[in-house]
Amino acid sequence: MPTPLAHDDPVTLGPYRLVARLGSGGMGTVYMARGVGGRTVALKTVHARIATDPGIRTRFRLEVDAARVIGDRFGARVVDADPFAETPWLATEFVLGPALDEAVLGAGPLPERSVRALGAALCSALDQLHRSDVVHRDLKPSNILLTAYGPKVIDFGIARAIGDDRLTRTGASVGTPAFMSPEQASGQEHGAAGDVFALAGVLVFAATGRAPFGSGQPADLLYRVRYAEADLRGVPAALVPLFDRCLAKEPEKRPCLAELAAQLHDGSGEFAEQLPDAVLAEIGRRAADVWRTVPQRLPAPAAEEGATEVTSVSGPSRRGLLAVSGALAASAAAGGVWWYRGRGRATTPAAKAPPQTRNLDPLWQYGGQDLDVLGWGLVVPYQADGSIWLPLNATAERLTPTTGRSQGQVRVTANWWQMAVQDGQLYLLGDDPARPGESVSIDSWNGGTDAVRPTSAALTNATPTIVPNQLLCVLGDIAYVAVGHGQVPTDKGFLPAQTWTLRAADLGTGRTLWTQNLPQRSSGSRRLHFVAAKVVGERLVTLQATAETQTHVVVRDIRSGAVLWDMPYNVSEPDAIRGELAVDETYLYLGGSQLRALRLSDGALGWATAAGQIYGPPTPAKGVVYTVGSGIGLTAVDAATGKVLWTEATTEAAEAYTVWPPVVGTRYAYYRNGLQLRAVNLTGHRTVLTYRTAGKHFHAYPEARLVLAVDDDRLSAYPLR
Numbered sequence: 001m002p003t004p005l006a007h008d009d010p011v012t013l014g015p016y017r018l019v020a021r022l023g024s025g026g027m028g029t030v031y032m033a034r035g036v037g038g039r040t041v042a043l044k045t046v047h048a049r050i051a052t053d054p055g056i057r058t059r060f061r062l063e064v065d066a067a068r069v070i071g072d073r074f075g076a077r078v079v080d081a082d083p084f085a086e087t088p089w090l091a092t093e094f095v096l097g098p099a100l101d102e103a104v105l106g107a108g109p110l111p112e113r114s115v116r117a118l119g120a121a122l123c124s125a126l127d128q129l130h131r132s133d134v135v136h137r138d139l140k141p142s143n144i145l146l147t148a149y150g151p152k153v154i155d156f157g158i159a160r161a162i163g164d165d166r167l168t169r170t171g172a173s174v175g176t177p178a179f180m181s182p183e184q185a186s187g188q189e190h191g192a193a194g195d196v197f198a199l200a201g202v203l204v205f206a207a208t209g210r211a212p213f214g215s216g217q218p219a220d221l222l223y224r225v226r227y228a229e230a231d232l233r234g235v236p237a238a239l240v241p242l243f244d245r246c247l248a249k250e251p252e253k254r255p256c257l258a259e260l261a262a263q264l265h266d267g268s269g270e271f272a273e274q275l276p277d278a279v280l281a282e283i284g285r286r287a288a289d290v291w292r293t294v295p296q297r298l299p300a301p302a303a304e305e306g307a308t309e310v311t312s313v314s315g316p317s318r319r320g321l322l323a324v325s326g327a328l329a330a331s332a333a334a335g336g337v338w339w340y341r342g343r344g345r346a347t348t349p350a351a352k353a354p355p356q357t358r359n360l361d362p363l364w365q366y367g368g369q370d371l372d373v374l375g376w377g378l379v380v381p382y383q384a385d386g387s388i389w390l391p392l393n394a395t396a397e398r399l400t401p402t403t404g405r406s407q408g409q410v411r412v413t414a415n416w417w418q419m420a421v422q423d424g425q426l427y428l429l430g431d432d433p434a435r436p437g438e439s440v441s442i443d444s445w446n447g448g449t450d451a452v453r454p455t456s457a458a459l460t461n462a463t464p465t466i467v468p469n470q471l472l473c474v475l476g477d478i479a480y481v482a483v484g485h486g487q488v489p490t491d492k493g494f495l496p497a498q499t500w501t502l503r504a505a506d507l508g509t510g511r512t513l514w515t516q517n518l519p520q521r522s523s524g525s526r527r528l529h530f531v532a533a534k535v536v537g538e539r540l541v542t543l544q545a546t547a548e549t550q551t552h553v554v555v556r557d558i559r560s561g562a563v564l565w566d567m568p569y570n571v572s573e574p575d576a577i578r579g580e581l582a583v584d585e586t587y588l589y590l591g592g593s594q595l596r597a598l599r600l601s602d603g604a605l606g607w608a609t610a611a612g613q614i615y616g617p618p619t620p621a622k623g624v625v626y627t628v629g630s631g632i633g634l635t636a637v638d639a640a641t642g643k644v645l646w647t648e649a650t651t652e653a654a655e656a657y658t659v660w661p662p663v664v665g666t667r668y669a670y671y672r673n674g675l676q677l678r679a680v681n682l683t684g685h686r687t688v689l690t691y692r693t694a695g696k697h698f699h700a701y702p703e704a705r706l707v708l709a710v711d712d713d714r715l716s717a718y719p720l721r
Helices: 054-074 100-107 112-130 192-208 218-227 237-246 257-264 277-292 318-323
Strands: 016-024 028-034 040-046 078-082 089-093 144-147 150-153 364-367 382-384 387-392 395-399 406-411 419-422 425-431 439-446 451-460 470-475 478-485 499-506 512-518 530-536 539-547 550-557 563-568 587-590 596-599 605-608 619-621 624-629 633-638 644-647 668-673 676-681 687-692 697-701 706-710 714-719
Touching: 016 040, 040 054, 054 078, 054 089, 054 112, 054 150, 100 144, 100 192, 100 277, 112 150, 112 192, 112 237, 112 257, 144 277, 192 237, 192 257, 237 257, 382 419, 382 425, 419 470, 425 451, 425 470, 425 478, 439 478, 451 478, 451 499, 470 530, 478 530, 550 587, 633 668, 633 676, 668 697
Parallel strands: none
Antiparallel strands: 016 028, 028 040, 040 089, 078 089, 144 150, 364 714, 382 387, 387 395, 395 406, 419 425, 425 439, 439 451, 470 478, 478 499, 499 512, 530 539, 539 550, 550 563, 587 596, 596 605, 619 624, 624 633, 633 644, 668 676, 676 687, 697 706, 706 714
8 A cells, every 4th residue: 555755755757756665675665656647666775874885786786687487477567777877776577466465365275266366377477487487486365466467476676596606695585585495494405396285375376365384483384394294284175286296395206387376277267357346346446446546755753752752773783684685564564573674863962862762672471381382372461469460371470560470379170271361360170179179169369378279160061181172251240251071182273073162150159040052173183263352331242263264253242142234354464363352332453454343232434544554452541442453563543433634754664563552551552563672652653662572472560560572482571551
């Protein structure tokens, strides 16, 4: 989606007048621009601060050459270029269509017919490159644009001639970890077979909304690409054997492009006929919007008194720049942030600037433990009884909020990995001492005795040692629980023979108030029944996984458990909606290709922002909905009307993290951008503090005035203001 020009962007480059920004990253910026005759182009530049590097210039010239090789049928046609200018630039046709990742996020995974047609067309595109002895090396959903006439492959920043290793360093992994080939992940030669591997990964994403080796930190992804089996759950059955061959670890075992194309599609019919209506509508909308875009420019930033505006941290080494020279916009949901590069700018007089406001360290960190111990996602830090609780399977670590030091571990009677808190009281699931192994108890923490004790509620016909049992929430004396009954699998996943129910239990009387059946899960599935849940008034609002690849908004009557309304929620990364539900007394707020407000009463659409901008999960606070927009950063929207109130004043939002809702304090809102946790002033709308972070999930602890960040092996604490 086009965004206004920055105050210091040039007015023109070559013969082109800049109109808007399309994206910006560590290596350069892509603009919407218009020529003398009014022709709209996408104009890519290299940042002036690195344009003097001979290696960067060489790569840019190779990118221009590769873009010309693929031609206008399978790529964006090169209109003009000047790689020797003081600021090198490349102008291509402005492609009227969304990137594949945007299309899947907005419309959901593509049907089999679309995946087949897309795959066959991309085989032809790659074949065009390979016949000219060029490999792409960075094929991923964000580098594939969908048009009514077929897909177009873009971004050849790290493409190179087959066998040419002059710009490759031994042992260096160059590309996007989630879609690398094993040989590329090892820093070795990536040939035509490597592009086949990446293509299969792209098609798995198109069919399921997930990368074949999941998401997470780059090191984890690189390991899984090299050694783990691809996750093909949700791929149409007829395509599984073919994709399995394409994703073979050994390049020689993968099919060639001609064989792959022949097994995907016979080439008959128009490409548009194979696309879902929602994708075609988005293509049409973008075509119309091109002519409505008018030049806008942000004013020069004015710093908040007593603070320094910080837009980024210091840059990495030259090796790091070379490794990511083709990546202009990192996709957090598709594989994590791999690098970050930018600049800092102080606009406050030195005498007024605080001693340090950028790239600060956490207040404390607690590490050394695997915080995804059961493979169901990162643990949630719970706040109760004046402590922070980290559930670690059959134990929980109790931490002091001020220092992060452990106060010891608490052992319980069943797998303890998910809890609920109400009014500072901690609740969890356990093994009923009256019927061990046959009944699930609902327990509570007794701070006076430092022990867990059962409440009066016990759920019969429920197996306590089935790991995916979930305590969804507690309100008043009522607990809402999803429990399974039957055999306990050795791999801790689901079994088809298990029966699953959602129940409401009275903690005071011990009675089960109602029971509702839940769908079965396929063998070995690790997709929980519920992603999030919250009671609002007389309704239990949930995000429920109704099938392996389907998530629905399901709202129930708390008195009977009956479904009041049910609506599909297309989300490519379920982990991105595991945070606190964004809900108030009137609306449930959802991110995606639009920010939407659904009426709690009936699920009807209350309001929605304009389509085309990708928004992460939102956070409502005091009549305002805060969310992170892809490429634009923190955005504030009126909760009642959906009117955009303001967008963060920054030109460095290419790596805005849309996989988790922002944390909102009284003065600042916090979100991740690159390898920073940014504190954005709620009145000045600018970043005034940044902290180092590798966190994936961020939680507010208002009582201790902390933001808690969780990554794979540590919990970090930052000040909440």
